[in-house]
Amino acid sequence: MTSTITHWADGAGYDGTSHLWADVTNPATGDVSGRVALASDRDARFVIDSAKQASESWAATSLARRTQILFAFRELLNSRKDELATLITAEHGKVHSDALGEVSRGQEVVEFACGIAHLLKGAQSGNASTGVDVHSRRDPLGVVGIISPFNFPAMVPMWFFPIAIAAGNTVVLKPSEKDPSAALWIANLWKDAGLPDGVFNVLQGDKVAVDALLQSPDVAAISFVGSTPIAEYVYEEASRHGKRVQALGGAKNHMVVLPDADLDLAADAAVNAGYGSAGERCMAISVLVAVEPIADDLVARIAERTRTLRTGDGTGDVDMGPLVTKAHRDRVAGFVDSGEQAGAKLVIDGREVQAEGGRDGFWLGPTLFDHVTPEMDIYREEIFGPVLSVVRVSSYDEAVALINDNQYGNGTAVFTNDGGAARRFENDVQVGMIGVNVPIPVPVAYYSFGGWKRSLFGDTHAHGAEGVHFFTRAKVVTSRWINPAARPAGGLELGFPQNV
Structure with missing residues (x-):
């Protein structure tokens, strides 16, 4: 029995008019589990119009009322998050505990948005000039579009829409067509929480849906997470159409292990951060930089742990699930082929995995390469799979140069027991998010998430104070109220006004 996954507009499911559908598969079996609607231009206009029609009344809704609905959504999500995690596992493939962790990290942003009143406050200066007062305010943008990737169908949208909605905007979410059901589940939860129809909408589809959001004159801003080539396209196309854009792109995250580090802690962290969610994380550690003379010992410890996975x-008692699609599994396997042919030492070959699942599941086990060099494709390209590459260097300076020479600047980590070395690393690396003895340094919700270099297009990071600023625009009001009894002398004065 397959499910039908539709759009969501005006507070209800909407089949659309395109009559085009795409298969949704269960990655653990290879079976088709559903079909998702693919939007036409007409469908996109209908969904965007739903958001546009609701935007004026939602912006005028009191901050107190908006916050009450956010709290209700938070409570519903907290009580039913296991349902959402189960849905994610069925369509993405990640193990249930990992899916539950994804929902919980997204929940942090919902909770942050519940306190948004503090960050929407303006400032005021009385008598800034004689008889003149000045105050500022932050207003919503209108309709905002969110284009979400397959690897976090709940958490990534939740980086954006709680803040956007709390700030008074309406939302059109375009989820990945690979795992689209979570978006509809969230839409229903918003309805149960009392959100007015049209404030949260879902537009299913492929490039047609994406381009409709990027080009629509009724969409004021775009938030995107995905690969760097698509992030660059989204940024350029949306900017060309006059939109505010934050486009978070790809990554090649390095974890540096210094000779003084706790090697057991570092080995645990490398396995956890390299193979969790089958490596399908933009913050996954894909390169371990071992500063000699520890490489032989560290690789042996990582290999020992990896063989136990x-x-x-993902519904069973396992450590790692399948990859999201057969095409993606084959792409990652192709990188393993490439690394072997380029001369890297293949310590553990995930192509030989004996998976505990369906024969036709999209399986690729944890894969470990040693003696990887920066010229190899497995080092240069974002693989987005369970492939960990070990690069050996002779010094701290060589490790930092390796990171700073990379085109990406999303996340990095250093493992050391030397506080001075950690502080130096924090200053030296050209990366947006840094972990010290923390392999996946995803910031908590009240800080902002985002990288440097080709990992971010646009100037604004996700959630935290930067997220609030992205989804609002500032006004500054200068006012003077005349006391008729003490009216100042009038007269014409064409010189530039001065504050006195």
């Missing part, structure tokens, strides 16, 4: 159906 169980790969299989």
Whole structure:
């Protein structure tokens, strides 16, 4: 029995008019589990119009009322998050505990948005000039579009829409067509929380839906997370159409292990951060930089741990699930082929995994390469799979140069027991998010998420104070109220006004 996954507009499901559908598969079995609607231009206009029609009344809704609905959504999500995690596992493939962790990290942003009143406050200066007062305010933008990737169908949208909605905007979410059901589940939860129809909408589809959001004159801003080539396209196309854009792109995250580090802690962290969610994380550690003379010992410890991992159906008692689609599995396997042909030492070959799941599941087990060099494709390209590459360097300076020479600047980590070395690393690396003995340094919700270089297009990071600023625009009001009894002398004065 397959499910039908539709759009969501005006507070209800909407089949659309395109009559075009795409298969949604269960990655652990390879079976088609549903079909998702693919939007036409006409469908996109209908969904965007739903958001546009609701935007004026929602912006005029009191901050107190908006916050009450956010709190209701938070409570519903907290009580039903296991349902959402189960849905994510069925369509993405990640193990249930990982899916539950994804929902919980998204929940942090919902909770942050519940306190948005503090960040929407303006400032005021009385008598800034004689008889003149000045105050500022932050207003919503209108309709905002969110284009979300397949690897975090709940958490990534939740980086954006709680803040956008709390600030008084309406939202059109375009989820990945690979795992689209979470978006509809969230839409229904918003309705249960009392959100007015049209404030949260879902536009399913492929490039047609994406381009409709990027080009529509009724969409004021775009938030995107995905690969760097698409992020660059989204940024350029949306900017060309006059939109505010934050486009978070790809990554090649390095974890540097210095000779004084706790090697057991570092080995645990490398396995957890390299293979969790089958490596399908923009913050996954894909390169371990071992500063000699520790490489032989560290690689042996990582290999020992990696061989204990169980790969299989994410609903069972396993450590790692399948990759999201057969095409993606084959792409990652192609990188393993490439690394082997380029001369890297293949310590553990994930192509040989015996998975605990369906014979036709999209399986690739944890893969470990040693003696990787920066010229190899497995180092240069974002693989987005369970492939960990070990690069050996002779010094701290060589490790930092390797990171800073990379085109990406999303996340990095250093493992050391030397506080001075950690502080130096924090200053030296050209990366947006840094972990010290923390392998996946995803900031908490009240800080902002985002990288440097080709990992971010646009100037604004996700959530935190930067997220609030992205989804609002500032006004400054200068006012003077005349006391008729003490009216100042009038007269014409064409010189530039001065504050006195």
